[in-house]
Amino acid sequence: MAIPSKQIGWGTESNLLWQIAKQIQYLTQVTASAGASDPFKYNTNATGIEPCLGSNTASGCYSSIGGGLGNYANNSYSNISGGRANFISGYNSTIGGGYCNTNSGLYAIIGGGASNIASCNFSTIGGGAENTASGYTATIGGGRQNTASGNRSTIGGG
Secondary structure (H helix, E strand, C coil): CCCCCCCCCCCHHHHHHHHHHHHHHHHHHHHHHCCCCCCEEECCCCCCEEECCCCCEECCCCCEECCCECCEECCCCCEECCCECCEECCCCCEECCCECCEECCCCCEECCCECCEECCCCCEECCCECCEECCCCCEECCCECCEECCCCCEECCC
């Protein structure tokens, strides 16, 4: 039985159950078709590693992706631990996990959460959703829809 692709109008608990069911459906499909004995492989230029399962791409030199689905680590020494649809283009940057986070700053870090953007060098977002750290060394601890655009600015959360 296919799981519906829409969740509009559902409550919080229904949405959570829907997300879990979709992940179980995906994992069932992947493990049923998996033939590899090793969960990781070298990327195309043999300078980083990426999971064999799912559709992750670690194309930067010495970049790595620990797991998840649809993650892209496209610059040198970048790392995505897991999650889904995360993207790194910043040198030596990290995304811990979460969903749809974008990290384009050099040495920038996003711990997790959803739809966060770290776009300047040395910027940090601990977690939360829809936060943007666009100032040099800007930090956002968490929360939702915060913007730290000034250099050396800090938002604890909220």
